[in-house]
Each structure stands twice: as C-alpha cells, then as structure tokens.
Amino acid sequence: MPEKYEIVYPNILIVDDEKGIRDILRAFINISGYSCETVGSLREAQNKMEGKLFDIIFLDLNLEDGYGMDFIEKVLNENSDAIIVIVSGIPESKILVESIQNGAFDYVEKPFNLNNFHEKFESIIIEWRYRYLIKQYQLKFKDIFENYIKKKEINSKETRYKDFLNNSDVIIKPINNFIEKLNLPFPETRSHRERLASLCKLSGRKIGLKEESIMVLKYGAYLHDIGMSLEPSTILENPGLLSDDEIKLLKRHPITGFSIVERFPFFDKVSRLILHHHEWYNGDGYPIGLSEDTIPIEARIFSIIDAFDSMIIGRPYKKKMSYSETIKELRRSKGKQFDPLVVDTFVQIPEETINIIYIKKSTEEESYVTKDQLSND
Ligand SMILES: [Fe+2]
Incomplete structure (x- = not known):
C-alpha cells in the first residue's frame, strides 16, 4: 500500500498509425509530467501488452490492421481496470456514446490542442488514480483479514x-x-x-x-x-x-x-x-x-x-x-x-x-x- 505521499505513475500506451499524432500526444503527456510508449498498429499494441500491463491506452480507430473499437474488448480482457481513450477525427457527438458503450472511458477528437487535451488528461489521471487506489485498498483489507484468520487459527x-x-x-x-x-x-x-x-x-x-x-x-x-x-x-x-x-x-x-x-x-x-x-x-x-x-x-x-x-x-x-x-x-x-x-x-x-x-x-x-x-x- 503506498503511503499518503508516495507518487505512483500509470503505464500509458499510445496506439496510432500516424507518427505525427503519436509525437504530439507523447509531447502533451510529457508536458503533464508523465511518460508513455507508442506503437503504430494493433499488432504491435498486442505484443506490448503481452509483456506489460497498461493502465491508460489512447487508441486510434482506423488502423491499418484493424478497427480500434474492436480492440477494446481484447484490452479489457487482459486488464479490466484499463482506461481506454479513443482518439479519432470523427466528431465527438457522433462517436462518444458508441465508444462508452464499448467500454472506453472517454474520447479525444483530432485535431486537439494542448488546453483541451490537458483538461481531458487531468480527468483521466483522476480516474486512473481512483481505480488504482481501490485495488490497493482491497489488497490492504485482504491482508488485514488474512492476518486475523492466521492469528485466530x-x-x-x-x-x-x-x-x-x-x-x-x-x-x-x-x-x-x-x-x-x-x-x-x-x-x-x-x-x-x-x-x-x-x-x-x-x-x-x-x-x-x-x-x-x-x-x-x-x-x-x-x-x-x-x-x-x-x-x-x-x-x-x-x-x-x-x-x-x-x-x-x-x-x-x-x-x-x-x-x-x-x-x-x-x-x-x-x-x-x-x-x-x-x-x-x-x-x-x-x-x-x-x-x-x-x-x-x-x-x-x-x-x-x-x-x-x-x-x-x-x-x-x-x-x-x-x-x-x-x-x-x-x-x-x-x-x-x-x-x-x-x-x-x-x-x-x-x-x-x-x-x-x-x-x-x-x-x-x-x-x-x-x-x-x-x-x-
Ligand atoms: Fe458519508
């Protein structure tokens, strides 16, 4: 369990086939004080996820090897607490509901600017921290109960x-x-x-x-x-x-x-x-x-x-x-x-x-x- 002021960072992955978008997103995330990894296809994302659990995933929709929306289920199967944010040029009003219904947490419309992104990113971090702490608290309680049972035999x-x-x-x-x-x-x-x-x-x-x-x-x-x-x-x-x-x-x-x-x-x-x-x-x-x-x-x-x-x-x-x-x-x-x-x-x-x-x-x-x-x- 982290102490009150211990700083813990999420693992962030960007999945987008446009290098320009990956670079801008990474720069915005770095400015906010966080680091991230980037990949250009769903296949590469899959490979990355096999070796590491990602907490936040920025996911493009139209990729060369598949449709981002279909990838959400796969991600959530690996990590049900993952926060998926769809990144696309389709207007938010047309795609947000479908994204949420499919299990995404939020949607970022391209092209984005630093101010808009910063606001979204803050709420994403709040949500990540919230999910992370719930898990930590559950573990702490599990410990307390197990100790009790062990002691009482x-x-x-x-x-x-x-x-x-x-x-x-x-x-x-x-x-x-x-x-x-x-x-x-x-x-x-x-x-x-x-x-x-x-x-x-x-x-x-x-x-x-x-x-x-x-x-x-x-x-x-x-x-x-x-x-x-x-x-x-x-x-x-x-x-x-x-x-x-x-x-x-x-x-x-x-x-x-x-x-x-x-x-x-x-x-x-x-x-x-x-x-x-x-x-x-x-x-x-x-x-x-x-x-x-x-x-x-x-x-x-x-x-x-x-x-x-x-x-x-x-x-x-x-x-x-x-x-x-x-x-x-x-x-x-x-x-x-x-x-x-x-x-x-x-x-x-x-x-x-x-x-x-x-x-x-x-x-x-x-x-x-x-x-x-x-x-x-
Ligand atoms: Fe209360």
Whole structure:
C-alpha cells in the first residue's frame, strides 16, 4: 500500500498509425509530467501488452490492421481496470456514446490542442488514480483479514464469522491504523469515529438490535467515509464552495467504500451500510434513492448518528448547534431524511449519557464541545 505521499505513475500506451499524432500526444503527456510508449498498429499494441500491463491506452480507430473499437474488448480482457481513450477525427457527438458503450472511458477528437487535451488528461489521471487506489485498498483489507484468520487459527467459516464479530477490536485496530494514514476531510478524526462507534452501540441496544447488527453499526462508524479518501486532495482540502463536478465526485464515496469491502464475506452487511448511509427515508438521498424499509436498518440508524455528530460538532461551513437544537432538527426531519421510529428511540438516550461520550472522545481541535456547551440551550 503506498503511503499518503508516495507518487505512483500509470503505464500509458499510445496506439496510432500516424507518427505525427503519436509525437504530439507523447509531447502533451510529457508536458503533464508523465511518460508513455507508442506503437503504430494493433499488432504491435498486442505484443506490448503481452509483456506489460497498461493502465491508460489512447487508441486510434482506423488502423491499418484493424478497427480500434474492436480492440477494446481484447484490452479489457487482459486488464479490466484499463482506461481506454479513443482518439479519432470523427466528431465527438457522433462517436462518444458508441465508444462508452464499448467500454472506453472517454474520447479525444483530432485535431486537439494542448488546453483541451490537458483538461481531458487531468480527468483521466483522476480516474486512473481512483481505480488504482481501490485495488490497493482491497489488497490492504485482504491482508488485514488474512492476518486475523492466521492469528485466530479458525477454519470453519461460521465460527470465523461469530468470532470475528466478538473480536472486533482485533480487526478495528489495524483498520483504524490504516484509516489514520488516509487523506480524509474534517471531521474524519479518530475521535469522530470513536464517538460514532459509541453512539452506534448505545442506539443499537436501545432499538433492540441483535449483537450482529450492533457490530455492523460499529464497523460502519469506522468505515463509512473511507471512499472519500480516494478523491483528489484539491477537493478534500477545499473549505469553500465546490463545483458541480467536484460534488459529483464526492457523492460517489458510498459506492467507492462499498466496492472496497463488499468482497469480504464478513463485511456483507457493513458494505451495505456504507453504500446506503446517505439514503433518505423519503427516497431523496443518494446514491441509489432507496426509501423507507428498503434502506437497511443499520444504515437508517447510522445516518441519524452521523447527522447528530455533524450538527453538534459543526463543520467549517456550518455552525455547531446546541443539544436541544440538534434534537429539534432530528425531529423536524422525521419522515423526510430520517426513519421516524428510529429518531423517536434515539432522542430517548439521556443527554447526560451523550455528554459523557462527547467529553471523553473529543480531540483538542474539537475541545470546544464541552459539557456546558452541549447543555447550553
Ligand atoms: Fe458519508
């Protein structure tokens, strides 16, 4: 797993039968700080791919030995994560849809200029980095699970699952160490995750969930926003207003988080909590737009806890609220954002109990959340 500031570069291949185009593309890519290889035919591309995995391929359509569009499937069979960008003189409006349908990521229309290309290339690199990191994160989680299984010397899948839930700290610790190294925006601090985990346990018990669901909630507290860390730091560290495109990128974090952990059998329900933690009870949420009981109960509970924490702690762009204002706001959102029954149960948790969590589990930067402030209505 690369550390936060380790720089990793993609393998880039240009496939075009015109030497002039290959040279211009290579020059543009070099100016952007990346290197690449070039070939003039599909046959040569095939040969190159036999010895090396390419992450980004700029692919001409009309080549002497074949049609580029027919080559996409072959490339994706070798590397399903490859990003293919069609390069052609056909107007974008006529060919973009067909290219995407065939599995290409984007389209660059010839002749191109440096400015247009630079913009496209930036989005291609963002996508490559995103796919690369998903794979790295999956490997990291695989490591954590394999270590756990090795340590526990447990063979039966069922016993493993039970044991896994009962020994969450064995897993939570390496997960937490991993998350700490990631680039996550405020308020994704260790204390934030611990506060959420404590509230999850409290609320889960109050609602009468089974122990398994309470553990799912606890894992959700640690992992719900892991997908955010895959987005560019220019977005994550921007305290100001974001563009529509940037908001779109941030809003994919539930899907990203889901795809990182869904393959692990113990994390089946956890991955669904991650996927649905921004759904609204009335169907206005994202990423799927599920409503009412179709949203897993753990996600319905978690979304209230996450909102409670963000209101009581505040955000760079939003003033923190008092305890009673927060409770009023939760009640006001009953049936819209939140499950009414879950809100009714959550607000029954005594304020003093919540105070204890917030005083104990707030870091220096959040130290303005004191008992007095929480109670000060
Ligand atoms: Fe989130």
